[in-house]
Amino acid sequence: xxxxxxxxxxxxxxxxxxxxxxxxxxxxxxxxxxxxxxxxxxxxxxxxxxxxxxxxxxxxxxxxxxxxxxxxxxxxxxxxxxxxxxxxxxxxxxxxxxxxxxxxxxxxxxxxxxxxxxxxxxxxxxxxxxxxxxxxxxxxxxxxxxxxxxxxxxxxxxxxxxxxxxxxxxxxxxxxxxxxxxxxxxxxxxxxxxxxxxxxxxxxxxxxxxxxxxxxxxxxxxxxxxxxxxxxxxxxxxxxxxxxxxxxxxxxxxxxxxxxxxxxxxxxxxxxxxxxxxxxxxxxxxxxxxxxxxxxxxx
Amino acid sequence: xxxxxxxxxxxxxxxxxxxxxxxxxxxxxxxxxxxxxxxxxxxxxxxxxxxxxxxxxxxxxxxxxxxxxxxxxxxxxxxxxxxxxxxxxxxxxxxxxxxxxxxxxxxxxxxxxxxxxxxxxxxxxxxxxxxxxxxxxxxxxxxxxxxxxxxxxxxxxxxxxxxxxxxxxxxxxxxxxxxxxxxxxxxxxxxxxxxxxxxxxxxxxxxxxxxxxxxxxxxxxxxxxxxxxxxxxxxxxxxxxxxxxxxxxxxxxxxxxxxxxxxxxxxxxxxxxxxxxxx
Numbered sequence: 001x002x003x004x005x006x007x008x009x010x011x012x013x014x015x016x017x018x019x020x021x022x023x024x025x026x027x028x029x030x031x032x033x034x035x036x037x038x039x040x041x042x043x044x045x046x047x048x049x050x051x052x053x054x055x056x057x058x059x060x061x062x063x064x065x066x067x068x069x070x071x072x073x074x075x076x077x078x079x080x081x082x083x084x085x086x087x088x089x090x091x092x093x094x095x096x097x098x099x100x101x102x103x104x105x106x107x108x109x110x111x112x113x114x115x116x117x118x119x120x121x122x123x124x125x126x127x128x129x130x131x132x133x134x135x136x137x138x139x140x141x142x143x144x145x146x147x148x149x150x151x152x153x154x155x156x157x158x159x160x161x162x163x164x165x166x167x168x169x170x171x172x173x174x175x176x177x178x179x180x181x182x183x184x185x186x187x188x189x190x191x192x193x194x195x196x197x198x199x200x201x202x203x204x205x206x207x208x209x210x211x212x213x214x215x216x217x218x219x220x221x222x223x224x225x226x227x228x229x230x231x232x233x234x235x236x237x238x239x240x241x242x243x244x245x246x247x248x249x250x251x252x253x254x255x256x257x258x259x260x261x262x263x264x265x266x267x268x269x270x271x272x273x274x275x276x277x278x279x280x281x282x283x284x285x286x287x288x289x290x291x292x293x294x295x296x297x298x299x
Numbered sequence: 300x301x302x303x304x305x306x307x308x309x310x311x312x313x314x315x316x317x318x319x320x321x322x323x324x325x326x327x328x329x330x331x332x333x334x335x336x337x338x339x340x341x342x343x344x345x346x347x348x349x350x351x352x353x354x355x356x357x358x359x360x361x362x363x364x365x366x367x368x369x370x371x372x373x374x375x376x377x378x379x380x381x382x383x384x385x386x387x388x389x390x391x392x393x394x395x396x397x398x399x400x401x402x403x404x405x406x407x408x409x410x411x412x413x414x415x416x417x418x419x420x421x422x423x424x425x426x427x428x429x430x431x432x433x434x435x436x437x438x439x440x441x442x443x444x445x446x447x448x449x450x451x452x453x454x455x456x457x458x459x460x461x462x463x464x465x466x467x468x469x470x471x472x473x474x475x476x477x478x479x480x481x482x483x484x485x486x487x488x489x490x491x492x493x494x495x496x497x498x499x500x501x502x503x504x505x506x507x508x509x510x511x512x513x514x515x516x517x518x519x520x521x522x523x524x525x526x527x528x529x530x531x532x533x534x535x536x537x538x539x540x541x542x543x544x545x546x547x548x549x550x551x552x553x554x555x556x557x558x559x560x561x562x563x564x565x566x567x568x569x570x571x572x573x574x575x576x577x578x
Contacts, residue, residue, distance in 0.1 A: 041379070041382055044379065044381055045381075046333070046379075046381035046382055046384070046385040047332065047333040047336075047381055047384070047385075049385070050333075050336075050385050050388065051336070054488075088553075096330075097330045097331070097332035097333060098327060098330070098332060098495070098499055100332065100333075101332035101333075101335070101336065101491070101495040101499075102495060102496065102499060102545075102546060102549050104336065104491065105491055105492035105495050105496055105542055105545050105546060106492075106542050106543060106545065106546035107542070108488045108489060108491065108492065108538065108542050109489070109492060109538055109539045109540070109541060109542015109543050109545070109546070110539065110542065110543075111488070112414045112488070112489065112536045112537075112538030112539045112542065113535060113536060113538075113539035115414075115536075116414075116535065116536040116539070206392075207389050207392040207393055207396060208389075210385055210388065210389050211386075211389040211393070213385075214382055214385040214386065214389075215385075215386055215389070218378070218379070218382045218386070222378075261400075262397060262400060263393075263396040263397055263399075263400050265392075265393050265396045266393045266394065266396055266397040266400075268393075269389050269390055269392070269393030270390070270393060272386075272389075273386055273389070273390050276386060280374075280377060280378065
């Protein structure tokens with residue numbers, strides 16, 4: 001049926017089990033990242049969103065030593081890290097970068113230790129590269145249920161906090177005046193971010209995790225000022241970029257000069273970046289009725 | 300520990316610490332922590348590219364970190380700075396993963412660029428490290444006053460004719476140079492700790508800019524020296540000690556601030572920087 005598309009899609013694409021898992025997991029992760037990422041961009045917490053992916057590598061490398069699933073290592077490490085960031089002062093705009101940076105620096109030190117112990121324990125160096133760069137094609141199908149659970153948790157927190165989260169992301173003063181517990185909402189959001197980033201970093205690697213969290217959301221907030229619509233557009237862009245990236249990586253198997261294809265992360269990141277650049281060339285959107293736009297500077 | 304072989308390690312690490320202490324003070328002051336993380340991390344991809352085309356790793360580091368700095372400054376002017384930085388780091392790392400898939404380099408070499416190889420610095424490598432370090436410090440000294448002004452009070456500085464956009468580009472270029480020089484020594488991931496923790500800790504102990512900068516250099520030197528010594532004695536990776544000592548010095552700084560707050564203050568007014576910046 002799809003024979004006419006053969007020049008575009010290499011034969012066997014849809015019947016290949018790793019590809020099916022990659023499309024499924026990648027799609028789920030892209031949707032969660034798009035929803036959570038819209039608020040990450042609005043709240044100016046891109047650094048925290050990216051850092052959690054790197055911080056999780058400390059947990060991921062520790063989990064190799066303990067013999068547990070890396071996903072649990074990531075989640076546990078990231079929840080701890082989010083707690084410390086909050087405690088140091090991520091809620092203040094001026095202290096935010098510093099709080100994130102201190103936690104990131106300490107966690108990278110731990111990652112150096114655990115990765116070293118990993119390599120001495122098992123004399124394989126694959127762990128380092130695996131944790132840092134990840135690969136969507138090497139996912140065992142057994143992780144799919146856990147991924148589903150964590151996705152529901154992350155997206156559920158955001159949906160439960162939806163209204164107060166929008167209000168406190170746009171203006172924390174306004175939210176405080178309206179009686180929103182801004183700090184609690186912030187903590188709740190940080191938990192959702194930590195879970196979402198753990199999920200994406202462990203499945204598709206730290207690079208793609210940040211790319212899917214920030215890129216589609218920043219593009220979407222360029223296209224629309226409405227938060228809900230932006231989250232949907234971000235999820236759609238993320239899914240499209242991921243699926244196209246998987247397809248291109250599959251097609252690239254015989255491309256020069258690599259053996260075994262070009263990396264998925266390269267394709268997905270490039271697609272997301274190009275979409276963002278194209279959206280930058282658009283004039284800024286105006287909200288209907290001349291209302292002050294919610295996400296004026298968010299793109 | 301102080302054999303001829305180790306002298307290069309002590310020397311190169313000390314140079315990196317001094318530069319990181321000075322540059323890191325401004326990174327903390329300006330809140331540029333994300334760029335300080337993104338440039339070394341992205342430059343790592345440049346090193347992978349350099350090995351692919353067969354040039355020296357330091358060339359790849361320089362090209363990628365400078366291009367990264369210019370792109371962050373360029374995109375950051377039109378949109379949110381943190382979004383621009385995040386996109387630049389993922390694009391550079393995406394290229395890095397492509398380069399890595401094309402090379403036959405072994406994982407240990409990648410590991411050493413990520414986590415540093417201070418014990419493997421040769422005498423011939425010491426020269427470019429010293430030169431680039433000197434250039435970075437010289438650039439900071441040349442633009443010291445306008446940079447300080449635009450970091451602390453960007454609006455007032457703008458009114459006095461200091462172009463903050465231009466300052467941002469110039470400063471990110473200094474960070475790029477620091478990156479180029481430091482990544483082969485302490486690694487792409489751990490230079491970040493050295494750029495953040497000493498500056499952040501120093502800001503807790505004093506509000507005077509020059510004293511804070513000097514203290515930041517001393518803390519950076521202390522961190523690096525004790526990290527090398529501990530790593531030598533324990534055989535554990537140096538990055539672990541850099542990261543944990545860095546976090547410990549910052550914790551000490553915060554402890555000092557909390558302790559000071561519970562004591563009567565001296566009324567003597569000093570040339571102070573805004574407290575909020577100290578985090």
